[in-house]
């Protein structure tokens with residue numbers, strides 16, 4: 724198609740999630756015609772995210788220090804942990820303003836078809852946290868789809884014998900959907916109406 728650097732950029736952009744060949748081409752030509760200062764800022768942001776951002780050693784949310792902002796906040800309670808699949812789900816739940824506990828980010832959901840089992844997720848780390856004895860309630864906020872439900876069921880079976888209340892977000896969330904796409908009112912209501920499992 725094109726030669727050299729512009730085709731390399733189109734190829735790299737095309738590998739990003741949600742970027743089709745046409746978008747990749749449009750972005751590449753935008754970069755070509757944009758102000759060099761703007762592109763340097765973009766390149767710097769790409770480099771910095773790989774250099775600076777790491778995972779919180781407590782909850783595995785994204786962080787720029789040992790612990791994330793939420794784990795460092797002394798005003799939040801240690802008695803409730805909300806389990807989510809990805810860091811973007813933390814952002815979705817924080818937007819509701821309904822939750823003042825801590826999080827645990829699994830890094831995905833159980834998906835046998837893709838070879839993702841419990842050992843591939845941060846479930847062992849969650850069990851270690853729960854073993855500390857401070858947690859009274861575990862909220863399962865995995866996605867309302869097949870993989871998310873399977874993960875929630877698995878965790879409920881593991882955690883209930885520990886004497887910790889296990890709850891799941893209430894219905895009202897679109898079935899088969901992704902938590903991050905729920906609007907904050909729906910997600911906030913699902914949070915308030917969570918039920919024991």
Ligand SMILES: [Zn+2]
Nearest residue numbers: 779782791794
């Ligand atoms: Zn954290």
